[in-house]
Amino acid sequence: MKILLIGATGTIGAAVAQALETRHEVLRAGRTRLALAVDLEDKESIRRLYAKVGRVDAVVSAAGQAAFRPLPALSDADIALGLGSKLMGQINLVRLGLDTLTDNGSFTLTSGILSRQPMPGGAAISMVNAGLEGFVRGASLELPRGLRINVVSPGWVTETLMALKMDPGKGIPAAQVAKVYVKAIEGSMNGQTLDALPGMV
């Protein structure tokens, strides 16, 4: 398969690229540092990316930002970041990418465990992640030509916890998370939220 991967330089994205490239052609895209540059908050940037890559068999997003901040301190800008980047950025990848996918192709997006396992400071991220999962459930019923859409919901990633100098014991290694993306791309599920949690993969 020819697979377009957005967010290819991130902790999860790099692991997904590595897991996919043994059997597939991976086109790496990201905000910076890559030949395929894309700004998820800018629909024209997404359109240019798709025009550049032509038809692909899968679009994978491990990209999008949202703000982690206590509820009373959450600013309009914090909320706009989550809505514009992680939520609508990924949804616009789908809306603008319908014709980019070959028949029976797939979208695989990224939410996160805060959707259903909230924690203090995560209200805006819980909103964004849950909204993505709801969109995927709905959109899966309407995709043409055998297209599929799913969303991977990773728990805390070991490498991220280590970078934050937090206890990595409860994390899931990025390489394990990547296996769930591979399942979504190579499998036949549609409309699903696929958890990537320690011990589950």
Place this chain on the structure above:
Amino acid sequence: MKILLIGATGTIGAAVAQALETRHEVLRAGRTRLALAVDLEDKESIRRLYAKVGRVDAVVSAAGQAAFRPLPALSDADIALGLGSKLMGQINLVRLGLDTLTDNGSFTLTSGILSRQPMPGGAAISMVNAGLEGFVRGASLELPRGLRINVVSPGWVTETLMALKMDPGKGIPAAQVAKVYVKAIEGSMNGQTLDALPGMV
């Protein structure tokens, strides 16, 4: 209790007002036709509403709009309506209303069954409803002074189905839906999505 009800003239809102007013004081607010006018898409309008009513024991929202439209036809404006009105309108009621509630007061918002039981044409609404439920799970962990927040997720309402000339047989009467709001207001649950479906109430 003194209860501020936004969306008081809607099908659900009117039933909620009727169910509450036997034992509580209900302050009715809505977009039009009421002394307490509020535009959920306008933060200043929400601020003016709160300034006008002073402290209340509960804020209930049965308000907010979102577009039902097939995925390929969903416009940016359709999505902006759902994000600005039903999603962020209700979330801003919470963000701006924290000081309006008395100790142990509650917010009760409205999502809808499309969050978890999608149907074609409902992707934008599934996104908004699921996002609300995610926000409520997250925000519930951070509210001060014993405040609570929940969201009611109604199925198709009998009166709405009749107005749309659809089979009302699978609907739930608005009066039954209203009982779930009363439970959320008078009960002790926090962070919950409360389904209001036929046969469940």
